Amino acid sequence: MPKKVAxxxxxxxxxxxxxxDKTQEELAAEAARMALxxxxxxxxxxxxxxxxxxxxxxxxxxxxxxxxxxxxxxxxNPKPSVRIEGxxxxxxxxxxxxxxxxxSGLLDVAMVIGFEKMSEVNTAKGNxxxxxxxxxxxxxxxxxFYSGYYALMARRHxxxxxxxxxxxxxxxVKNRNNxxxxxxxxxxxxxxxxxxxxxxxxxxxxxxxxxxxxxPLKRLDICLMSDGAAVLILASEEKxxxxxxxxxxxxxxxxxxxxxxxxxxxxxxxxxxxxxHEKKEWYKKLEYPGVHSFRAGRESARQAYKMANITNPLKQxxxxxLHDAYTSSEIQTYEDxxxxxxxxxxxxxxEGVTAIDGDLxxxxxxxxxxxxxxxxxxxxxxxxxxxxxxxxxxxxxxGSDKTQVKNAERGLIHSHAxxxxxxxxxxxxx
Amino acid sequence: MTEVYSIDPLIIKTPYEITYxxxxxxxxxxxxxLSSGKLMTTRCEHCKVTFLPPRADCPNCLGETxxxxxxxxxxxxxxxxxxxxxxxxxxxxxxxLVYVDLEGVDTLFLTRLKTKDMKKVEVGMKIKLRISKELxxxxxxxxxEPYE
Numbered sequence: 001m002p003k004k005v006a007x008x009x010x011x012x013x014x015x016x017x018x019x020x021d022k023t024q025e026e027l028a029a030e031a032a033r034m035a036l037x038x039x040x041x042x043x044x045x046x047x048x049x050x051x052x053x054x055x056x057x058x059x060x061x062x063x064x065x066x067x068x069x070x071x072x073x074x075x076x077n078p079k080p081s082v083r084i085e086g087x088x089x090x091x092x093x094x095x096x097x098x099x100x101x102x103x104s105g106l107l108d109v110a111m112v113i114g115f116e117k118m119s120e121v122n123t124a125k126g127n128x129x130x131x132x133x134x135x136x137x138x139x140x141x142x143x144x145f146y147s148g149y150y151a152l153m154a155r156r157h158x159x160x161x162x163x164x165x166x167x168x169x170x171x172x173v174k175n176r177n178n179x180x181x182x183x184x185x186x187x188x189x190x191x192x193x194x195x196x197x198x199x200x201x202x203x204x205x206x207x208x209x210x211x212x213x214x215x216p217l218k219r220l221d222i223c224l225m226s227d228g229a230a231v232l233i234l235a236s237e238e239k240x241x242x243x244x245x246x247x248x249x250x251x252x253x254x255x256x257x258x259x260x261x262x263x264x265x266x267x268x269x270x271x272x273x274x275x276x277h278e279k280k281e282w283y284k285k286l287e288y289p290g291v292h293s294f295r296a297g298r299e300s301a302r303q304a305y306k307m308a309n310i311t312n313p314l315k316q317x318x319x320x321x322l323h324d325a326y327t328s329s330e331i332q333t334y335e336d337x338x339x340x341x342x343x344x345x346x347x348x349x350x351e352g353v354t355a356i357d358g359d360l361x362x363x364x365x366x367x368x369x370x371x372x373x374x375x376x377x378x379x380x381x382x383x384x385x386x387x388x389x390x391x392x393x394x395x396x397x398x399g400s401d402k403t404q405v406k407n408a409e410r411g412l413i414h415s416h417a418x419x420x421x422x423x424x425x426x427x428x429x430x
Numbered sequence: 431m432t433e434v435y436s437i438d439p440l441i442i443k444t445p446y447e448i449t450y451x452x453x454x455x456x457x458x459x460x461x462x463x464l465s466s467g468k469l470m471t472t473r474c475e476h477c478k479v480t481f482l483p484p485r486a487d488c489p490n491c492l493g494e495t496x497x498x499x500x501x502x503x504x505x506x507x508x509x510x511x512x513x514x515x516x517x518x519x520x521x522x523x524x525x526x527l528v529y530v531d532l533e534g535v536d537t538l539f540l541t542r543l544k545t546k547d548m549k550k551v552e553v554g555m556k557i558k559l560r561i562s563k564e565l566x567x568x569x570x571x572x573x574x575e576p577y578e
Contacts, residue, residue, distance in 0.1 A: 020439055062446060128516030137454065138483045141568040142542050143512065143519040148527050151510035152540075156529075159508065159553050215511045261483065263529050263538035291508060291529060291538065 002103035006240035006247030007428060009043065009233040010384030011035030012397075015186040015372035016194035018119035019227035024061060025073035028115050031229040032074055035111070035384075038397075043233070043243045049107040050080035054094030054114035055376030056087060059129045061117060070113055080107070087133045088323060090114070091230070091379020092415020092424035096253050098234050099426070108236045109243075114380030115229035126225055130375075133418055135261050147222055147326070149419050151214035153262065154328035157292045158216065160343065163331060165216050167346035169207035171327035172220050172369055174349065176202045178356055179366025181400035186224050187370050191399055207327075221327040223368035230380035232387065246391045251410075252310070252427035254303025256296035258289070262419040265289050273298050275338040276311040282341050294329075294420035297336030301425045304412070305338075308427035314339050314353075314360055317427075318408040319389050321382035323416035324367040333414060334362075337425070356403070364389065364403045379415035379424070386411045386428045454567075456486035459497055464561050464571055469502045471535065482535045483569070502559030503577065504532035509543065509551050524548070530557055530574050542573040551576070 011034025013019070013027050022030065036045055051074075053067035063069070067083035084094040091114045101107040118126050131145045139149070157163045179185035180201055183192055187199035202220060210220040240247040259265050267287040273295070274280065289295035301313070310316045322337070324330040331345035339360065340348045348354055354362035365371045365385045372381060388394045389408050395401035410429040417423065433443040454461060460483070463470040472495035473480040474488035480498065481488075488495050507529040515523060526543040528551075541559065545551060558577035565571050 020436070020441065062444065122517070124515070124517040124520055127514075128518060131516045135483075137452075137457075138569045139540050140516075141570045142540065142573070143515055143522055143525055143527065143570075144540070145512065145515045145519070147514065148510055148512050151512075152508045152527060152529055155510055155553070156508035211513065212511070213514045215513075217510075261537075261540065263540050264481070264483075267538075 003105060004237035005099050005102045005234055005250045006237065007232060007250065007383060007387040008235050008240050008243045008247055009035045009039035009041050010387045011038065011231045012184045012381060012384055013228040014192050014194045015184055015226045015228040015374060017186065017196055017226065019117070019194060020119070024066065024115055024117045025069055027117065027227065027229040028070050028113050028231070029074060031231040032111070032113065035231040035233055041243050043109070047109050048076065048111045048233070049109050050101065051076055052094045052098040052101065052110060052112045053081060053083045054090050054112060054380055055083070055116055056085060056090045057116070057129055057375065059132070060120060060126070074113070086422045087417030088325060088375060089379060089415040089417035089422040089424055090376045091382065092413065092426065093255070093379070093422065095232060095379055095383045095426060096255060096424050099250050099253055102234050102236050108239050110234045112232040112234065112380050113229070114377040116374040116376045117227045118225045118374065119227050123225065139261055147214045147217055149262065150326045150329060151217045153291045153332070153419065154216055154326065156290065157328060157332060160292045163346040165208065166204060167331060167350055168216070168221055168327035169204045170349045171324065171330045172207045173202055173204055174355055175324055175363045175367045175370040178364050178403060179370025181398060181402040182366050182371055183399035185366045185371040186226055187366065217326055217328065223325045223373045226372040226374035228372055228374040228377055230377040230384050232380050232383045248387050248390045248428050248430060250426060251429050252304040252308025253424065254300040254307070255422070255424045256299030257422055258294070258296040258420050260418060260421055262291045265291065265295065272342065273302055275302060275305065278338065286342060292332070293342060294332060294336045294416070294423060296420050296423035297333055297414070297416065300423045301337045304425040304427050310427065313337060313412070317360060317410055317412050319364060319386070319405040319411040320360065320362045320414065321365060321367065321385050321411070322362060322414035323378070324363055324369050325373070325416065327369065329416070330362070333416070337412070337414065356405070361405050364405055379413070382413040382415065383426070386413050390428060390430050457484045460484050461567050461571070464565055467561060469500050469559060469561070469572070470497050471500055472496065473498045479536050480534055481537050482532065482539045500535060501533050504530045504557055506543070506551065506553055506555045506557055507531045507538050508553060511548055526551060528574055542570065544573050545576050
């Protein structure tokens with residue numbers, strides 16, 4: 001049996017298009033300092049038994065083995081450390097790996113250090129580096145680029161289920177406007193000194209009028225590219241109870257995968273892996289996953305729910321931080337996570353279910369669209385956000401009580417790579 | 431001489447260039463067949479699955495696949511028009527990408543769509559894969575065009 005594992009502390013940097021003021025390791029130190037010294041914990045730096053270092057690309061900084069620089073800079077030598085990489089899901093995989101290290105007894109107290117500095121190359125080159133995380137023999141040379149891949153999937157979701165650009169725009173508005181109460185958020189110039197100058201609140205009309213990047217996706221449907229870091233500390237049950245009065249337990253975790261080239265995925269009639277609350281007849285004509293849905297997301301959720309005894313996620317979860325790389329993929333992910341039936345994701349946001357004051361708030365932090373996407377930091381940021389939500393201290397860290405989901409007891413974090421190639425889902429609870 | 435971008439903080443510019451010698455391995459035949467105007471891909475006879483892009487090994491049974499010729503005719507499964515891209519394709523903008531559902535092929539194939547009227551392109555439209563006359567030995571050597 002794995003040991004019980006709890007999240008006990010977290011730290012974030014201010015996120016920015018370009019944190020020219022600090023190096024990557026200095027950003028990691030900024031987040032680590034917050035995790036160690038600004039959370040209400042009884043833990044010294046020397047009590048950390050080892051680290052899990054989470055970053056995506058060696059290209060952005062032209063530096064291999066950066067994990068070693070981090071380990072040295074934060075003063076953890078000669079303790080164990082490992083670098084985790086899995087595209088956009090790097091952070092989620094790192095949190096899951098840290099869980100495994102602690103649950104197995106390899107480490108009693110583990111620090112997950114997630115970061116990315118994407119600003120040292122221009123945006124088009126940055127997009128190209130990210131596109132290298134698609135098949136470079138086949139999908140990249142034709143002009144492949146992630147917003148294009150997601151646009152193709154979004155267009156198919158529209159064709160299959162009638163999802164609309166207005167529904168996608170509502171996701172952007174929700175997440176961007178949530179971010180206006182999170183001081184770390186890149187789109188929040190009122191609270192974040194490193195924020196973009198043209199941030200602030202947006203409307204559905206603003207999104208619909210923003211220029212197309214790849215039809216149907218417009219500029220405001222697409223996540224940020226960020227510099228920044230996130231640090232999470234996990235501990236075994238015995239240690240966690242000594243470290244904090246409010247440990248947040250990791251009660252379930254799952255990971256799924258799918259083909260690098262989305263076109264290679266099956267289109268199996270009635271092929272949806274079922275969740276406990278679903279009925280076979282809902283999907284008897286649906287070709288699955290095709291390019292409209294993320295089978296890896298479904299599989300990760302199925303495992304995590306089983307482990308955490310969740311049989312009806314919409315009722316049993318109080319808050320979610322999910323990987324909204326695109327507004328369309330947030331809608332697709334609602335369905336993969338079983339918050340609604342396949343095809344109904346657009347309606348879920350339209351009905352306000354996932355709004356900050358809805359039945360199941362999604363991305364109260366602002367997510368990747370409103371807050372940040374510093375790739376290796378992103379999944380770790382989600383875990384830190386969930387820790388603070390479930391401890392009831394989001395307001396203290398965000399600088400505004402408006403992001404705190406009232407009485408949240410159980411939440412889910414969801415981290416997603418490629419066109420849905422690696423996905424993780426992790427359940428955290430009080 | 432190092433190019434300095436800013437003094438405080440000190441930011442320097444470092445160019446980077448690299449040439450890879452990349453082998454297409456057993457899928458080389460796809461590219462070499464294009465020079466004789468043929469679209470070749472692989473099929474697993476055991477699993478009865480045809481793959482495009484070709485795979486030398488079947489992911490289902492891990493048996494070796496066989497080469498077959500395909501017509502390249504099919505329909506558009508989904509389409510997008512790009513107005514932004516990675517750095518090396520900025521010069522091509524705007525352009526269209528499609529997943530196409532091809533006769534005799536079980537996977538969907540991602541390719542460019544080239545047409546005179548991008549506004550008329552719809553899901554379900556008939557297309558045929560075309561082969562470049564000047565091969566660059568990249569997947570961009572084939573693309574889809576509307577076909578009646």
